[in-house]
Amino acid sequence: MNALQAVVLGVVQGLTEFLPISSTAHLRLVPDALGWDDPGAAFTAVIQLGTAAAVVVHFGPDLARIVRAWFTGLRDPVARRTLEARMGWYIGLGTIPISVAGLVFQEPIETGARNRALIAVALIVGGGVLWLAERRGRRCRSLDSLQVGDGLLVGLAQAAALVPGVSRSGATIAAGLFLGLDRVAAARYSFLLSVPAVVLSGLFELGDITGPDGASLGATVVATGLAFVVGYVSISFLLRLLATNSTVGFAVYRVALGAVVLSLLATGAL
Numbered sequence: 001m002n003a004l005q006a007v008v009l010g011v012v013q014g015l016t017e018f019l020p021i022s023s024t025a026h027l028r029l030v031p032d033a034l035g036w037d038d039p040g041a042a043f044t045a046v047i048q049l050g051t052a053a054a055v056v057v058h059f060g061p062d063l064a065r066i067v068r069a070w071f072t073g074l075r076d077p078v079a080r081r082t083l084e085a086r087m088g089w090y091i092g093l094g095t096i097p098i099s100v101a102g103l104v105f106q107e108p109i110e111t112g113a114r115n116r117a118l119i120a121v122a123l124i125v126g127g128g129v130l131w132l133a134e135r136r137g138r139r140c141r142s143l144d145s146l147q148v149g150d151g152l153l154v155g156l157a158q159a160a161a162l163v164p165g166v167s168r169s170g171a172t173i174a175a176g177l178f179l180g181l182d183r184v185a186a187a188r189y190s191f192l193l194s195v196p197a198v199v200l201s202g203l204f205e206l207g208d209i210t211g212p213d214g215a216s217l218g219a220t221v222v223a224t225g226l227a228f229v230v231g232y233v234s235i236s237f238l239l240r241l242l243a244t245n246s247t248v249g250f251a252v253y254r255v256a257l258g259a260v261v262l263s264l265l266a267t268g269a270l
Contacts, residue, residue, distance in 0.1 A: 001043075001219040005036055010047060010223035014230025017051040018191065018238050020130055020170030020250045021257075025119045028164060029261065032116070032270060041109060046220055049202035050227030055191050057228075058235045062192070066091070083144055087192070090146060094155025095196040101159045102201060109162050116270065120261035122165025127254030130174045134246050137177030143185045150179050158193060168194055170254070173247065183242035191235060 001009075012030050016023040027044050031037060056063060070088030073080035080086075102109065157175035161168035169190050176186025264270035 001039065001216060003219070003222065005031075005039075006219035006222040007226060008034070009039060009043075010050070010226030011230050013044075013047050013223065013227040014051060014054070014232075015234055017048065017227070017231055018169050018234045020126075020167050020173050020247055021254055022119075022123060022126070022161075022165050022167035022170065023048070023051075024164040025123055025167070025257075028114055028116065028119055029257075038114065041114065043220065043223075045201045045204070047202075047223045047227045048198045050224035051231035052195055052198040052202065053228045054231035054235060055195050055198075058232055059188075059192060063195070066192075083146075086146065087143070090148065090151030090189075091193050091196065093148065094151045094158065094193050095200075097152075097155045097159035098162065098197045099200060101162055102204075105162065114164055116261060117265055118163070119165035120258040120265070122163050123254045123258035123261070126166050126170050126174075127251040127258065130170055130247055130254070131251040133174035133177035134248055134251070138180040139177065139182045141180040141185065142182065143189060146181075146189070153179065154189065154193060158197060165258070167254075168197075170250070177247075183247065184239060187239060187242050 008030065009027060012026050013023050016026045024041075024044050027039060031039060065084045066088045069079060069082050069084035073082070073085035073088070154172050154175045157171040158168055160166050161171045169187070172190035172193060173183075173186045176189055177183070181189070261270065
């Protein structure tokens with residue numbers, strides 16, 4: 001992987017991790033379009049550490065309050081009932097499904113699941129689900145109303161994002177909308193929930209990234225750094241956008257991209 005490829009893939013990761021359009025799909029399809037090799041699941045997982053760092057920096061005060069309240073709640077029943085303490089439990093419980101599924105299905109995720117036809121179908125289906133969530137969601141709940149069941153359901157949706165093309169943010173935002181959360185609340189919880197899963201995944205794959213078949217350390221560092229910078233900007237952009245706009249545009253883009261990919265595969269052009 002040369003410097004140009006590292007720059008392009010870092011920017012792609014930062015742009016698409018938080019927008020509900022699937023970063024892993026784009027990290028698979030963009031190299032195809034440019035005639036480059038597939039960077040692989042390990043590279044994808046590791047540069048996501050950059051976007052995880054963007055969430056930590058952007059929501060640093062929120063995360064600090066959640067951690068403090070969670071530890072305080074372990075010994076103080078009153079503190080345990082605060083939103084911050086409950087969010088700590090919800091994020092932890094919501095991370096279990098993707099952690100278990102990632103370990104159980106590691107092999108197909110890293111090999112067969114990167115099939116381009118599967119990615120295209122996942123883009124289309126995910127776009128349909130996101131559109132339906134916009135149509136059916138009441139969007140009348142804030143983060144204050146979250147319960148344990150909500151956290152687990154959104155966590156299960158996050159686990160589905162192990163299939164490239166589904167989109168972690170797309171699946172979790174859609175789940176939040178189905179549960180009645182408003183768009184900004186659904187997005188904020190989606191971003192906070194992503195931190196443990198992305199960090200664990202990136203650290204788990206870190207040993208494979210610089211092996212004989214992996215990217216160089218320098219390319220990985222460049223891509224991860226750019227993913228952090230662009231990802232930070234993307235978080236702010238999406239939160240501002242969702243304050244006054246729906247996610248339908250993203251759903252339409254997903255379906256269109258998936259259809260184009262299937263057409264190119266059918267004609268042998270991809």
